[in-house]
Amino acid sequence: MNLSVLQLQTRGGGQAPFYFRKDSVGDSGVVQQIFQNRDYDASSWEQGRRLWAYHQRQVNSRPSLIVDAGANIGAAAVYFLEVFENAFVYAIEPEENNFQILEMNTKRYTNKIVFNGAIASSDGEMGLEDPGLSDWGFRTRPVVQGSSKIVKSISPATILSDPRVADLTPLIFKIDIEGAERDLFSGETSWMGRFPLIIIELHDWLLPFSGSSRNFFNALVKHDFDFVHRGENVFLFSRPILAAAADPA
Numbered sequence: 001m002n003l004s005v006l007q008l009q010t011r012g013g014g015q016a017p018f019y020f021r022k023d024s025v026g027d028s029g030v031v032q033q034i035f036q037n038r039d040y041d042a043s044s045w046e047q048g049r050r051l052w053a054y055h056q057r058q059v060n061s062r063p064s065l066i067v068d069a070g071a072n073i074g075a076a077a078v079y080f081l082e083v084f085e086n087a088f089v090y091a092i093e094p095e096e097n098n099f100q101i102l103e104m105n106t107k108r109y110t111n112k113i114v115f116n117g118a119i120a121s122s123d124g125e126m127g128l129e130d131p132g133l134s135d136w137g138f139r140t141r142p143v144v145q146g147s148s149k150i151v152k153s154i155s156p157a158t159i160l161s162d163p164r165v166a167d168l169t170p171l172i173f174k175i176d177i178e179g180a181e182r183d184l185f186s187g188e189t190s191w192m193g194r195f196p197l198i199i200i201e202l203h204d205w206l207l208p209f210s211g212s213s214r215n216f217f218n219a220l221v222k223h224d225f226d227f228v229h230r231g232e233n234v235f236l237f238s239r240p241i242l243a244a245a246a247d248p249a
Contacts, residue, residue: 001097006031011082019104020073026136027073034075039231040174040199041083047226047237051197054242055171059086063111064171066090067159067195069119069184072098072136074105076174081109088168090159094118094128094151095138113164117152119177121187126153126180139178156184156191170194179203185215192223198236 004022007015018035020027033039042048055064064087066080071091081089089112093099099116106112118126118140126140128149143150156173159165173195175181181202192198202213220227225236 001101003101006035008035008078008082011085016108018075018078019101021101021135024135026134029134030072030075030136034079037231038079039233040076040079042197042228042235045228045235045237047197047228047235047242050242051171051237054196055084055087058169058171062167062169063088065165065168066172066174067156067170068092068174070174070176070178071102071114072176074102076176077102077106077112078109080172080174081106081112084171086111087171088112088165090162090165091115092117092119092154094126094140095135098135098138113162115152115154117154118180119175119184120153120155120180121183121185122153122155123158124153125150126183127151137178140180140183142183155187157188160191160194170196172197172199174198175200179207179210179212181216182210182212182214185219189219189222192219192236193238193240196238196241198225200234200236201232202234 003019006018008018010016020031058064064084066087066089068077068089068091071077071093077089077091092115093102094117102114120126125143127143128151129139131137131139204213224239226239228235
């Protein structure tokens with residue numbers, strides 16, 4: 001791979017390399033969205049400030065857990081690791097080339113797990129497809145006859161039962177999986193209630209009349225969230241968890 005390097009400012013005041021493919025529309029888009037536009041910055045909302053206060057209070061005893069489902073080359077994972085001190089990121093990416101760059105970009109962090117596979121409603125396998133939408137457009141779906149590429153899958157329940165994260169406090173579950181939310185939310189969804197913030201990009205715009213977001217909305221009504229929308233992303237703030245969080249102001 002022909003990689004370029006972006007020097008990022010770290011929380012400690014130094015610099016660290018972030019690798020990306022300069023000729024990749026997807027990589028350039030991810031860098032712009034995460035590091036320039038700061039798409040995952042929730043600090044302008046009261047709910048976001050409550051989330052920060054909750055994290056600050058919890059990390060005195062237990063690190064926070066952030067799940068990055070659809071981690072691509074690691075931009076969101078690096079962003080979260082730099083913003084949230086004493087947080088642990090579980091990053092999931094099915095496409096092999098993206099995963100190799102994800103490993104490079106998160107190598108300097110010890111507080112992370114990277115999983116080469118797909119988030120799904122259950123553990124097992126998913127089919128991986130390339131619709132030709134650059135390196136951020138790979139899609140997974142349940143395996144069918146003729147699936148050209150098969151990848152491992154892992155469920156939210158399995159992530160939360162992993163002994164390596166047993167002593168962590170769930171904080172953020174970020175989901176950008178190009179329409180595979182249809183499968184993810186078709187299964188058991190009690191895990192949604194454990195995270196103060198879920199960030200998701202829905203893909204009905206990309207997959208018209210496929211019903212890719214239907215299962216998400218069916219699951220959503222079983223929980224109690226503030227629903228905030230900005231750009232491509234929906235931010236779901238847990239009212240039961242965050243309503244009692246101390247106001248940082």
